[in-house]
Amino acid sequence: MNGAKILLECLKKEGVDTIFGYPGGVVLPLFDEIYSEKDIKLVLVRHEQGAAHMADGYSRSTGKTGVCLATSGPGATNLVTGIATAYMDSIPMVALTGQVNTPLIGNDAFQEADMVGITRPIVKHNYLVKDIKDLAQTIKNAFHIASTGRPGPVLVDLPKDVFTSQMEFSKYPDQPLLRGYKPTYEGSKVQIKKAAEMIEKAQRPLLYVGGGVTLSNASEELIKFAEKADIPITTTLMAMDTLPAGHRLGLGMLGMHGTKYANYAVQESDLLIAVGARFDDRVTGKVADFAPHADIIHIDIDPSAISKIIKVDLPIVGSAKNILPELTKEVKKKEHKEWLTQIEQWKKDFPLTYRDSDSEIKPQYVIQKISQMVKDDTIITTEVGQHQMWAAQFYGFRKNRTFLTSGGLGTMGYGFPAAIGAQAGNPGKLVIDIAGDGSIQMNIQELATAVKYKFPVKVVILDNGYLGMVRQWQELFYGKRYSHTIIDHSVDFVKLAEAYGAKGIRIEKKQDVEKALKEAFAYDGPVIMDFITAREENVWPMVPAGAALGKMIEGELA
Template structure:
């Protein structure tokens, strides 16, 4: 990817030797120019020049205990701050251990700038020790990747990386740096600006399309807005709320869009999709106008595509033109930033939809078909645990999860009313994400408590990062919803495989509280709701890292549920309708 750059001139008061640096030193000078104050990583041979320069650099480095932990920390940091997460790893296995995090960030549009060490340029292609073709491996799962072959190109490449990662649809960028390049010296010049000929995202939508949307809304009787994470990335939540209140349009969120509209708002229908609310899913299915904003019509949102929103004209607002029409046929495509789109819509003036009867009907559905679970008083239900967490923190908390049952229950029972307080793995569905992502979120901001809600299976995938929160005194509270199983796998095996629980039960889990204590972190074992309340309050008040191992019932399932291959209206486990 070629670029035209304007370079900052060297200060004439300095002599040439003062402006001469090696590649490793240049890297950190570039990071300072990009206002990077924290990075996550793990050293190794091919990155030793870089780590040597780090020794004197004024940038905080968090030493993870596994590269996957480091990159998930960077994702959590990026998700809650909006700033790019920066990662540093060595060649070979160090680089390949980043692959899952890169794929996760790529699917969920999280801005990362990742640096990997590489064997010396002369050894590339010889199967040298700890050599891996990191460009070939990561090309499908990065927004852009590049190998630096000349130290003089390094400042330009870094400038481009931050620009690409944070403009348009956000995503991860990887820079591979051979060891001889990080050790080579040159004069340091950092570009003031960058112009990439092949990368010019459209941010301001076409006004003609905006006016078409205005006209469509004015005629609608059953409109619905589907708001995804793109609303949050664009910081468009305030304008979205102003628009829906004036246009009288109800809103549902995707999983990663939660927080875009306050959960308690009367126009909010809850999350939609496979484990969405009855009201949200039925609203989509009966809508005459569906407006998608910053969402990509993932299969977990749409269910069976040929029966998705069958009565609706579809308007799709997205920064990425490749997403429009990809899965769902679109009647009015609007390419642009969500914030810019709502600015134009509000400037054009709002003609409200004819939706009062529709809103009354939706309100009735909320009352008739709420989320539910059976609390028998004998077993500890995970939903009850999350209700206590929600009532205790009252929205003043950041919550991170892995993927699975605990993730869906958290999305259902934690009420997010503010953006950037919900950190979860969406598109890739990464077990092991939640705990390290919570660490990154806590390092990105220090005002709110940070809670990782994880399963017993996923927690063990990055359990080594307990030493990280102890070493750096990061007050992450980890709540393990311990059902001694891979919960969502077990649920599917129960429903679709006649209860053949093949390799989904985990009867030999460790004592997580003792494991936490071995890492120097306070651990709790609880098996009833009163003990959980006490442990949670103590952990919150201590402002120190803690692990609360909550023994919940094993056979609880997540409902409502849209089975694979069925339409959104074919939900099972709906209170007041067809309860399994």
């Protein structure tokens, strides 16, 4: 059997049903095998960055490891942004890249790039397979590393002669061979007991929940724990979908564009229980003033996340999925009436809101409309910018793994291919990319992919003619000098959609918003909706970079 065939057999053993990829010179032997492959579907993208984000979106929405494939050199380097995006958000992904023939490696051969070197800082691990004998074991290791512990992308670089050389292949290895890799899943019993004692004593405890809870599918465990111990929950951008919107203990997002009541709760709490979160600067604001009255318990599967930014009083290393139920057993049933009453008061005094308008379409209004109209299992992806923050603030998430957004790296151009990947993994579900008119243009070429494979993703462009988030900072901190953020409706998105064979709708009046959404959701195919929105709407509230969380600024609100 040749290496290309062996690779496909290995992928099938790993349960891979879809690969997002693009052909090229050195991967010809592999594509030749894929030509007659029945069990794995290859989705042909239009740019390799799209393939990486699709594998990522597929993974986030299904929980399975996403797979993307590119040829050597430029094909492989085009994956880099997608790999870095997955790395920052701990998404399990295996990126397969072709490489020049082994004797040519290091010779500056045609389409040669040192992918192992280039991606080293943005992968959980990577491999260059130089011998067909190592191929199967390497694939086993790669999938194991990507999907276990704190997940992340793994790149496997595959020279052309590894695809073409022959070997007897009978059995896919049962076990990874990794003597230096043993993630901890079970939390220390002693630490869990100590945590329960701290929780018992706390008057104003607060759960600060991050993507680790989503990744370990521990939403239910989280809610059970929070309800028993009566502890309010604030979530990071990565965990907006871990708690159903409107839950009595839910405070929404914290941080730079978090709710006032979430940020006040952090600043007033006497015990902060961080679960699967990593104290990102967009969350903490000024670190020295973060949660000044609180002891901190940190539950995380990655020991290096603990005390990285802020010294933690009690670490528990392990999976949230295992630790939360243990902790639920240890804690007593409690009520924090006074604390929750205080929070209710903040919610009343400082609600998350915006000033609606009848003369123009407010972007927040569009998001609220979508939220009201769709089913609970609808998957929302976003690009990066104002629309992303409004989606986090004004869409009511109801189910785990329904919010796919580039939190760590902040990758513009992520949402649309991620939506296609999510649609590939969830054929029956409605998948919507909430986008800005800037971001959508970064991977718009994937519209061809959506049309060709009939992935009926819906793109909602909140079109204000600006690179809105940067413009907002220029307005607030750079004296309204809008340096290169004015993009002025320069693209006719309706015609663009039609050029690709998709449906395009432009919406300019508030009363047409609902009708357009209805029409788009009912349409059996990809749709681009261009909502012409209020131009200089800002995201509020806002903690200016480097300020303490309690120091939020706000424009004029109704």
